[in-house]
C-alpha cells in the first residue's frame with residue numbers, strides 16, 4: 112500500500128508529520144529517504160508535535176540519534192548521514208533501539224549498509240520545482256495498519 116502527497120510548503124510537511132505521528136504505534140520502524148534538505152527532519156518535527164512533544168527537535172546530524180521519551184513510547188530519531196564505522200552500530204547498542212516498545216525514524220538508512228532491520232514504512236521525498244512530493248509506502252502489516260489510520264485521520 113502506498114500514499115502520495117503533494118506538499119506546497121513547510122507547513123504542509125509539518126501537518127502531514129502531525130497526522131503520521133498520531134497514527135503511530137509502538138514497534139514501528141520508518142525510513143525517511145530523500146536528498147539533503149528534502150524535508151525528513153521537518154516531517155519528524157511534525158510527527159513529534161502530533162505526539163504532543165512541545166520541545167525543540169534537533170537534527171541528529173552529529174549525534175546520530177536523539178531520544179524522545181513520550182507518554183506512549185520512546186521515539187528514536189536517527190540521522191545516519193555521517194555514519195562511518197560499522198562497528199559503532201553494535202557498540203552503541205543501536206540494534207536494541209529497534210524493539211516492540213519503541214518507534215524508530217531513520218534518515219539516511221542506506222548509510223547503515225544493511226545493518227538496519229527492514230522498516231514497516233518507507234517515506235520517500237522528492238524535490239520538484241516547488242514544494243515537496245512525498246510517498247509513504249507500507250512494507251509490513253503493521254505499516255499497512257498505520258497507513259489505514261493515517262487515511263482515516
Ligand SMILES: Nc1ncnc2c1ncn2[C@@H]1O[C@H](COP(=O)(O)OP(=O)(O)OP(=O)(O)O)[C@@H](O)[C@H]1O
Pocket residue numbers: 118119120121122123124145146147148149150151152153154170190192218241242243
Ligand atoms: N513542502 C515543502 N515545500 C518547500 N520547502 C519545504 C517543504 N518542507 C520542508 N521544506 C523546507 O525544506 C528544508 C528541509 O530541511 P530538512 O532539514 O527537513 O531536510 P532533511 O531532509 O532532514 O535534510 P538532511 O538530509 O540534510 O538532514 C527546510 O528548509 C524546510 O523549511
Ligand SMILES: [Mg+2]
Pocket residue numbers: 151152153170190218
Ligand atoms: Mg535531516
